Amino acid sequence: MVGETRSPGLHSLMRLPFYLLALTVLFPYYWMVTSAFKPLGEITKAPPTLIVQDPTLKNFYNAKYAPGVSDQIQGLFQRFTGTGFLGFFANSFAITVFVTVASLIIASAAGYVLAKHKFPGSRIVFLLIIGSMMIPWQVTIIPNFLTMRDFGWINTYWALLIPGLAKAFAVFFLIQSIRGVPDELIDAARIDGAGEVRIWWQIVLPLVRPALAAMAIFVSLGEWNNFLWPLLVVNDDAHVTLPLALGRLAGSLTADPRAAGPIMAATLLASVPTLIFFLVFQRQFVSGITVGSLKG
Amino acid sequence: MRNDKMGLAASTVGGGVKVTLGSAQPSRRVRRSFTIPLLLLLPFMVLFAAFVLYPVINSLYLSFTNYNAISAPKLIGIANYTDLLQDPRFYKALGNTALFVVSVVVINTVLGLTLAVVFGGEGVWDQVMRAVFFLPSVAGGIAILAVWKWILNSEGYGILNAARGLFGLAPITWLGTPSLAIAMLVMVAVWGGMGGTMILFVAGLRAIPSELYEAAAIDGATPSQRFWKITLPLLRPTMLYIIITGTIGAFQVFNEPYLLFGGVSSVGGLLDSALTLVTYLYDRGFGRFQLGYASAVAWVLFIIVFALTLINLRLGEPEDRTSE
Structure with missing residues (x-):
């Protein structure tokens, strides 16, 4: 605790809700990272997987992508024309x-x-x-x-x-x-x-x-x-x-x-x-x- | 008076920077030649005049015209303002914004202070926790709003709906339920803002001399008495500053409603449930090119923000101090 540095801090049990709050702060980042490496089938799976089952880089670049073929993901670097x-x-x-x-x-x-x-x-x-x-x-x-x-x-x-x-x-x-x-x-x-x-x-x-x-x-x-x-x-x-x-x-x-x-x-x-x-x-x-x- | 407040705030937050506004006078030295100094000032003044001063005046002028970006603006008196006051969408935007501002400012202030008290120490673990809560202030912005949009997906594969599923609850269209819209905006804003508020409170708490607590402890004050009688009153400048800047910032909210709720046909979500003042300004100005009307919205926003700042400053004035 600030201000009262010499007094004992909050009892660790009382800190517990704040640790849970910290987890909710981190969660969107966790979800961002894991989702980025999920293959097409896994990303729209309900309920979603908390741990990536089958990590892939295809979301960034899918070498096999061909326009018009269904069930193919277009990698991020392929999505835009020009630069x-x-x-x-x-x-x-x-x-x-x-x-x-x-x-x-x-x-x-x-x-x-x-x-x-x-x-x-x-x-x-x-x-x-x-x-x-x-x-x-x-x-x-x-x-x-x-x-x-x-x-x-x-x-x-x-x-x-x-x-x-x-x-x-x-x-x-x-x-x-x-x-x-x-x-x-x-x-x-x-x-x-x-x-x-x-x-x-x-x-x-x-x-x-x-x-x-x-x-x-x-x-x-x-x-x-x-x-x-x-x-x-x-x-x-x-x-x-x-x-x-x-x-x-x-x-x-x-x-x-x-x-x-x-x-x-x-x-x-x-x-x-x-x-x-x-x-x-x-x-x-x-x-x-x-x-x-x-x-x- | 305002200068004093801002100077105070700046000195608590400026890190190693000494910030004083007390001596508002420029250095007393009178230079014989002004030419070189004025040349140094010139680039800023040109930009400031062109992109700040002129637009403010022009915006006021446009708010009294019917300008539509094509035909020349015609003065129509206060018609835009009277239309505004009879416009249900304006009131919807105003009400939504007010609810959003009050919720965000109250929750952020309370949570920020609580977190600062809990994790304000020097220990490694406290520093780690502060970094965690601070993370959204660093890596936030549009990227994380896209992530939120994905988290709040209405289908069963949206993670928040999956969490509901664990309790046997049906999926919710989080962003398509009007009664939830402001709550969603508040959630995202608090998520992103409480860490920054915490950092400000940590700085404020550290500025309180520890002798005060020692003296109070000797006098037998309980920890809760010390908090209410010492910590809170001495945090007043920090708190005032957080409330004022938080209010101003929240009133200007645009990215969150625009990205989470904006659709092809509307910027405000279903039934305008997430329409805010600035998204409304954007809709009128750049969706329909009613630039005169949109300028009136901008000036109403300015007047509200200005009035609230004055009220906050007045309320924040310590009772036992005569106003300077």
């Missing part, structure tokens, strides 16, 4: 990396100026940024959709890359951190002849690295899972992101439950990168998630 599932993966990956890196560069530059410089209107800009965080982002989707249409950006990467760069919350968060950088350090650098760009890039950014890391996790997780915006601006196959592809696959589940195998294979592959990411950056992840919930 296919790997293409969706690459789209999501590239978009996430670009938006995370670019939006943090832009936000940290703005954050530095707003934290360490006073100029006419700086207070208003700061208040506008805070104020915009109170507004549900759905308010902006219709005008932004229209902007994309007018720019001719529907079904292009521009629509997936550019509007996402305006991250007011990142600026707000970084302003808080950059204020903690001592003015003396910045003054000393100035006396040594460093320009503003160098102070921002070489003095300030290294000192706020934990905040940048937390923000990077938060932004990249949001981009990786972004669903509504791509849903609005993409309706061809070439620019489909992973969440969009998963959404379409999930939709087809209603019509054809036998597709569950390849769909679970897709969800499994989509979850692996975030899990690896989590294992590598555990500490930053917790702060990234918690700053994330700060977003209004």
